[in-house]
Amino acid sequence: MRQRDTWLVLVVLAIGLLGLPFMTDALLGRGWVRILDFTLLYIMLALGLNIVVGYAGLLDLGYIAFFAVGAYCYALLGSPQLGLHFPFWVILPLSALMACLFGVLLGAPTLRLRGDYLAIVTLGFGEIIRIFLNNLNSPINITNGPQGIGMIDPIHLGSFSLGSTHELFGLTLPPVHLHYYLFLFFTLLVIFVSLRLEGSRIGRAWMAIREDEIAAKAMGINTRNIKLLAFAMGATFGGLAGALFAGFQGFVSPESFGLAESITVLCMVVLGGMGNISGVLLGCLLLVVLPEVLRHGSGPVQQLLFGRSFVDPESLRMLLFGLALIVVMLWRPAGLWPSRQHRSELTAKDNLTKSSRDDRT
Amino acid sequence: MMTFAKPHAPLLELSGIGKSFGGLSALRDISLHIRRGEIYGLIGPNGAGKTTLFNILTGLHRADGGRFTFDTTEYGGHCKSHTLARAGIARTFQNIRLFSNMTALENVMVGRHLRTRSGIWGALTRNAATRAEERETLQRARELLSYVGINRPHQTLAKNLSYGEQRRLEIARALATDPKLIALDEPVAGMNSTETDSLKKLLRDIRAGGTTVLIIEHDVKLILSLCDRVAVLDQGKKIAEDTPDQIKCNSAVISAYFGIEPAAYEQNSTERPTARLPDQANHGHP
Secondary structure, eight states: OHHHHHHHHHHHHHHHHHHHHHHHHHHTOHHHHHHHHHHHHHHHHHHHHIIIIIISOOOOSOTHHHHHHHHHHHHHHEETTTTEEOOHHHHHHHHHHHHHHHHHHHHHHHTTOOHHHHHHHHHHHHHHHHHHHHHTTSSSOSSOGGGOBOOOOOOEETTEETTSOEEETTEEEOHHHHHHHHHHHHHHHHHHHHHHHHTSHHHHHHHHHHHOHHHHHHTTOOHHHHHHHHHHHHHHHHHHHHHHHHHHHSOBOGGGGSHHHHHHHHHHHHHHOTTOHHHHHHHHHHHHHHHHHHHHHHHHHHHHHHSSOOSOHHHHHHHHHHHHHHHHHHHOTTOSSOSSTTOOTTOOOSHHHHHHHHTTO | OOSSSOSSOEEEEEEEEEEEETTEEEEEEEEEEEETTOEEEEEOSTTSSHHHHHHHHTTSSOOSEEEEEETTEEEOSOOOHHHHHHHTEEEOOSSOOOOTTSBHHHHHHHHTGGGOOOOHHHHHHOOHHHHHHHHHHHHHHHHHHHHHTOOSOTTSBGGGSOHHHHHHHHHHHHHTTOOSEEEEESTTTTOOHHHHHHHHHHHHHHHHTTOEEEEEOSOHHHHHHHOSEEEEEETTEEEEEEOHHHHHTOHHHHHHHHSSOGGGGGGGTTSOGGGOGGGGGGOOOO
């Protein structure tokens, strides 16, 4: 009975997710499908950061650097910039791997740092990457500097390019729709990996470090390796999202990877609820969709109320954004959907906890 | 008190351990040995260096000098925590350090970390080996929780347990690492006498199970009735190491606790009512 309900929910969810771009397209317009694509990218990013910040408790303010590494990796290996045109299925793992490597590179010197100090060093790392990308155009032009890299190959699987409209099963699938499905696949993959890690021996070790690093050490956890693993996993997700971003946009430039982006992703994690996958999803959804709603909605509403638009929708958006964050921090400091705090004692997650339920009676 | 002619080989042997923090020398030339299967007490006034010694033994601090031998392996003054934990030294903390936002069960499961192996790949695929290992971890964690006497739902968050339960949970977590030596830093601090008695029973059970117990405690009554041997630290130095009966009449110990000659301490006894050493003489020890 219970299992059948679960399946039912899953099937409805799957149909909903598959039909979402068409519904959005029909109801709100093509621009909103693009916003959906970005939401998925942000979900991947935020889930990656969630491993570092939410599970292992290491405050990382330069996370967007890994996104940048992934994006530039794709851009360099699949554009006229260096004249390389590797296939997508080669570039994607390479980008993720490169970001992973950078994750370890960043992680290694920060192992002994905690809290504010760690935050400042990671912030510095984020800036270093951005400044490098900005300046690596001379003496040898690698990144093309502030102009960025354009004409990046569209994501293509064999001869099937996501950059052009396709007719499949009687449906017209424009590029935004195709990217949506690709991103959806990778988002689900990232969620799956996060879920599996959360309930594993490694996940417990991360949380132990977050809760009390000294006690974790005394329990025999090799905190160095486990922290590096957190950085590496988080960075891998970031690199993956970055590569997909580059393929989707067709253009990357250093200004997409500023501190503000790092903060935005961090906000998604914190707002939704650190360490809780559902919370992070909620955080992403709110912080990508709400600003867009405000951007499109605040102008007309002002027209309606006051007859003219006297606050620029863009600045109003940032104002409300800040206000929302303050309100959440005041009333729900653990996030909108906090982890475990409210996990009911009767919730059975899987067979493991199911058997633990038995011995509680 | 010297380290020769012992019937059992010592499990832990410290020689010349020293540690100073800036100008303060917390430990000076500490040498002692703990035999397999005994309950060894470490007492001393506040600031005597007991916890510092624990921190060195568990790799949280680096000793400035000296070395120690644990289970026939010699360690310098600076060994990694996880290496020592793997070798079989587990500990609890004076100010409880549980993983507060994890469940009681998960706390103990973390203790199994170093006796289990599955990594990222195992976590992702949840292959047969990983599942078997997780089952075993869970099974052992549950056993340990009931062994130390936590009868709450195991999914209770550690921070929601009572104070006494938290102390017990720390012990369960330490036991989960399969230690040869369990080092307890003031395990009965703040407990009432009923709780203390049941903890005493637990510690005896642990020893009966083959684990050597090292215990720091201010409750002298507990130490004297529980321990096989006791070392007394004062101002970073070991001033005595003996059986409880002998420690009770050791004049160096009494003057360390009261700062005066034994005969004169009763006038000042309001200062430290728990440390009235001679009163404990009638508490037998098994």
